[in-house]
Amino acid sequence: MGPTGLGYPDPAMGEAADRPRNLPVQERAVLTRDRILQAATEVIKQEGVSSLTLDKVAARAGVSKGGFLYHFGSKDALIIGLLNQVMGVLDTELNVLADGIDARQGAFALAYLEYVQEPTKAATDTAVSILAAAAVDDDLLDSTRATFQRWQDRLRHDDGLDETEALLARVVGDGLWLIDLFGLAPPTADERRKVLDLVSTLITDHGAARDVVDSAE
Amino acid sequence: MGPTGLGYPDPAMGEAADRPRNLPVQERAVLTRDRILQAATEVIKQEGVSSLTLDKVAARAGVSKGGFLYHFGSKDALIIGLLNQVMGVLDTELNVLADGIDARQGAFALAYLEYVQEPTKAATDTAVSILAAAAVDDDLLDSTRATFQRWQDRLRHDDGLDETEALLARVVGDGLWLIDLFGLAPPTADERRKVLDLVSTLITDHGAARDVVDSAE
DNA sequence: CAGACTTTACCGTCCGAACAGACGGGTATT
DNA sequence: AATACCCGTCTGTTCGGACGGTAAAGTCTG
Numbered sequence: 001m002g003p004t005g006l007g008y009p010d011p012a013m014g015e016a017a018d019r020p021r022n023l024p025v026q027e028r029a030v031l032t033r034d035r036i037l038q039a040a041t042e043v044i045k046q047e048g049v050s051s052l053t054l055d056k057v058a059a060r061a062g063v064s065k066g067g068f069l070y071h072f073g074s075k076d077a078l079i080i081g082l083l084n085q086v087m088g089v090l091d092t093e094l095n096v097l098a099d100g101i102d103a104r105q106g107a108f109a110l111a112y113l114e115y116v117q118e119p120t121k122a123a124t125d126t127a128v129s130i131l132a133a134a135a136v137d138d139d140l141l142d143s144t145r146a147t148f149q150r151w152q153d154r155l156r157h158d159d160g161l162d163e164t165e166a167l168l169a170r171v172v173g174d175g176l177w178l179i180d181l182f183g184l185a186p187p188t189a190d191e192r193r194k195v196l197d198l199v200s201t202l203i204t205d206h207g208a209a210r211d212v213v214d215s216a217e
Numbered sequence: 218m219g220p221t222g223l224g225y226p227d228p229a230m231g232e233a234a235d236r237p238r239n240l241p242v243q244e245r246a247v248l249t250r251d252r253i254l255q256a257a258t259e260v261i262k263q264e265g266v267s268s269l270t271l272d273k274v275a276a277r278a279g280v281s282k283g284g285f286l287y288h289f290g291s292k293d294a295l296i297i298g299l300l301n302q303v304m305g306v307l308d309t310e311l312n313v314l315a316d317g318i319d320a321r322q323g324a325f326a327l328a329y330l331e332y333v334q335e336p337t338k339a340a341t342d343t344a345v346s347i348l349a350a351a352a353v354d355d356d357l358l359d360s361t362r363a364t365f366q367r368w369q370d371r372l373r374h375d376d377g378l379d380e381t382e383a384l385l386a387r388v389v390g391d392g393l394w395l396i397d398l399f400g401l402a403p404p405t406a407d408e409r410r411k412v413l414d415l416v417s418t419l420i421t422d423h424g425a426a427r428d429v430v431d432s433a434e
Numbered sequence: 435c436a437g438a439c440t441t442t443a444c445c446g447t448c449c450g451a452a453c454a455g456a457c458g459g460g461t462a463t464t
Numbered sequence: 465a466a467t468a469c470c471c472g473t474c475t476g477t478t479c480g481g482a483c484g485g486t487a488a489a490g491t492c493t494g
Contacts, residue, residue: 029473049352054450066453067474075450134399135266135352141399148402164411167404171412172385174401175392182351182358184391185365187384194381195388202419249439271484282485284440292484 033071036061037085040078044128049135054078079140082129087147089122094151105160106203109169112155113196116176118189127181165203172199250288253278254302257295261345266352271295296357299346304364306339311368322377323420326386329372330413333393335406344398382420389416 039061044052054075058068072078098111115123133140155166172195179186187195256278261269271292275285289295315328332340350357372383389412396403404412 032473048355050354053448055448064475065451066476069451070472070474073451130399131348131351134348137267138265141401145399145401152402152404163408164415167408167412168389168415171392171396171404172388173392174395175388175390178391178395179388182347182362184358184362185369187369187388191380191384195384198381198385270482272482281441283442283487286485287439290485 029071032061032063032067033081036063036068036071036078037082040082041086041125041128044132045124049128049132052132076137076140079129079133079136080143083133083140083144086122086126086129087144090126091147093122103204106166106169108151108154108159109161109166109203110200112151112169112173113200116173116180117193117196119180123177124180127177131181161203169199169203172196249278249280249284250298253280253285253288253295254299257299258303258342258345261349262341266345266349269349293354293357296346296350296353297360300350300357300361303339303343303346304361307343308364310339320421323382323386325368325371325376326378326383326420327417329368329386329390330417333390333397334410334413336397340394341397344394348398378420386416386420389413 036057040052040057043056043060047056052075054065054068057078058065061068072081094108094111094115097114098108101107101110101114103110130141130144133144152167152170155161155170156163159166176187176192176195178184253274257269257274260273260277264273271282271285274295275282278285289298311325311328311332314331315325318324318327318331320327347358347361350361369384369387372378372387373380376383393404393409393412395401
């Protein structure tokens with residue numbers, strides 16, 4: 001392969017990560033695993049889902065194809081690993097955010113809205129991962145669906161919020177998220193803020209939404 | 218049929234369309250084209266984006282691969298054709314719906330919301346087409362983005378609606394649409410109706426949203 | 435016949451996966 | 465403490481097959 005038969009994979013892309021030398025093998029292994037996952041999301045973000053090939057991910061992670069396959073036995077396994085990581089991050093960040101909000105009610109809903117204020121790295125990574133999963137095999141999304149169901153249940157029951165208002169928060173959050181994902185006429189930061197303020201106010205001011213509906217009848 | 222049993226594209230699924238015999242050649246051609254487009258959406262819906270191969274689409278459309286490529290010179294061309302058709306349908310149906318609504322304002326926004334009341338065939342077809350386009354090559358979505366931008370502009374300017382309320386309608390509509398597309402904890406028909414009613418009322422009752430915000434300050 | 439339409443046969447490329455080892459840190463044995 | 469061994473980690477290569485696309489011959493209609 002290499003001219004000098006160096007035996008090391010060609011760094012190729014400048015991104016090629018610094019490979020730590022003197023570390024316990026196990027730690028180095030999880031580092032490699034993480035590098036692979038990060039390389040995968042980078043490939044999708046920069047070159048699109050169709051360019052997500054084992055070779056490309058391996059090259060960008062600075063690992064051989066065989067090394068890649070040691071950590072992820074198949075492409076499906078890679079996507080599952082991707083989703084697990086990214087959904088885990090999102091879940092914990094969402095909870096942290098909700099804990100930091102002191103509202104009599106709807107803290108989780110407010111956190112959900114806060115999270116899409118601007119496109120964060122975690123949200124973007126999640127979006128592209130879901131996109132990749134949907135492209136490769138729809139079934140890979142099963143565990144992701146379960147997580148969304150948990151969020152939905154928490155919004156519905158544990159948040160002391162009107163069910164409809166809770167669902168509104170989620171739909172608005174997911175809507176902005178979709179718009180960002182596909183770049184479908186995304187609103188400006190200002191417009192985005194205004195909409196989120198509107199919805200936040202609506203669900204915070206107890207009964208406001210219901211009053212609006214009632215007064216119109 | 219075939220010498221070695223493979224001469225004809227395998228109808229495989231019972232869907233294999235009836236090919237009309239006695240028609241002007243041109244009409245038959247556009248029929249073939251349409252069959253191919255429909256076959257493509259069916260393949261995506263039933264087997265996923267990754268199964269959208271030229272062979273499979275051709276087989277399901279009851280046409281040879283060469284015949285397929287006569288109508289669509291490449292896979293990209295197929296996706297573009299798919300998007301054009303489906304976005305066209307959606308656009309006209311949306312306009313028809315908006316024309317049928319007699320509201321002093323926000324007719325288009327209401328139509329947008331009405332359209333996602335339940336997952337319609339047109340909406341679903343559009344979603345899977347966009348998904349396929351995003352998976353194959355992001356650039357294919359350019360014209361779709363332009364259409365969404367037109368809708369957004371119409372909502373913002375031509376509808377005599379508060380800008381924020383207009384954007385809210387679109388975000389809610391797109392949100393439900395995303396949730397359906399990926400099957401991420403979709404709400405029940407009842408919940409869905411309630412949310413849409415809430416938003417509809419909000420944007421119809423002039424100033425209601427603003428009142429809510431103001432009264433909270 | 436002419437041209438639109440359709441088929442058959444075929445090609446080159448790329449991809450996911452399998453595989454047989456190499457390296458080397460850790461651990462047990464002495 | 466030195467030695468020997470094991471196995472987790474990673475490498476380079478190979479392979480079968482699928483896929484997108486081409487070329488040219490055939491068929492039907494007008």
